[in-house]
Amino acid sequence: DQQVKQNSPSLSVQEGRISILNCDYTNSMFDYFLWYKKYPAEGPTFLISISSIKDKNEDGRFTVFLNKSAKHLSLHIVPSQPGDSAVYFCAASGDQTGANNLFFGTGTRLTVIP
Amino acid sequence: DAGVTQSPTHLIKTRGQHVTLRCSPISGHKSVSWYQQVLGQGPQFIFQYYEKEERGRGNFPDRFSARQFPNYSSELNVNALLLGDSALYLCASSLGGLDEQYFGPGTRLTVT
Numbered sequence: 001d002q003q004v005k006q007n008s009p010s011l012s013v014q015e016g017r018i019s020i021l022n023c024d025y026t027n028s029m030f031d032y033f034l035w036y037k038k039y040p041a042e043g044p045t046f047l048i049s050i051s052s053i054k055d056k057n058e059d060g061r062f063t064v065f066l067n068k069s070a071k072h073l074s075l076h077i078v079p080s081q082p083g084d085s086a087v088y089f090c091a092a093s094g095d096q097t098g099a100n101n102l103f104f105g106t107g108t109r110l111t112v113i114p
Numbered sequence: 115d116a117g118v119t120q121s122p123t124h125l126i127k128t129r130g131q132h133v134t135l136r137c138s139p140i141s142g143h144k145s146v147s148w149y150q151q152v153l154g155q156g157p158q159f160i161f162q163y164y165e166k167e168e169r170g171r172g173n174f175p176d177r178f179s180a181r182q183f184p185n186y187s188s189e190l191n192v193n194a195l196l197l198g199d200s201a202l203y204l205c206a207s208s209l210g211g212l213d214e215q216y217f218g219p220g221t222r223l224t225v226t
Contacts, residue, residue, distance in 0.1 A: 004156070006156075034214065036217075041219065042219055043118070043204050043206075043217030043218050043219050043220050044157065044204070044217045045217070046214045046215070046216065049214065089156050089157070091156075100145060100147065100162055100164075100169070100170070100208060100215070101147065101159035101162055101170045101172065102147075102149075102157070102159060102215065103159070104149075104156030104157045104158070105156050106154070106155055106156050107155075107156055
């Protein structure tokens with residue numbers, strides 16, 4: 001079963017505007033959430049993370065919001081740039097055995113139009 | 115510093131064969147994790163090794179095995195290959211705790 005879901009397979013945004021990527025999860029034991037960006041022929045690259053004790057984390061143009069009651073997180077990119085065009089994966093961790101394994105969503109392909 | 119490296123970059127195998135994939139972590143990283151990414155899906159966790167011991171295992175059959183060497187590099191072995199094993203196999207390294215994992219470029223396995 002898919003414990004992390006990204007329901008939008010693709011998103012197109014004009015350069016300079018805000019990109020909002022959404023992610024939902026079902027496992028209430030998840031306590032750490034990450035966003036990765038992936039270009040073709042490369043492995044995922046870590047972008048930003050948030051612990052379950054916070055509801056917002058900001059790093060430059062990237063901000064992640066966490067709504068624990070709704071089991072929802074979102075990534076905001078402001079302003080969007082053409083170089084941001086990539087597949088974005090939401091991931092979660094919180095394996096109670098102590099393993100550092102990540103549960104990934106299926107990804108959202110972001111296209112920033114110049 | 116070099117990032118996570120994986121070899122080979124891609125390979126083609128026949129059903130029933132065996133395959134070994136290799137991964138070298140970032141220097142200083144003691145944890146290596148393996149993920150399988152099927153086309154159109156997100157990566158799925160297979161194994162984590164930390165200090166040469168298995169720390170976690172995902173929902174994969176016993177045909178999948180792995181090990182970590184004293185220099186923290188790792189091998190993923192898959193026996194009796196099936197067509198459904200065709201995927202991008204990603205290796206990720208981390209310092210060891212619940213921190214960010216750094217991914218290699220992956221090995222593209224095609225089973226015919």
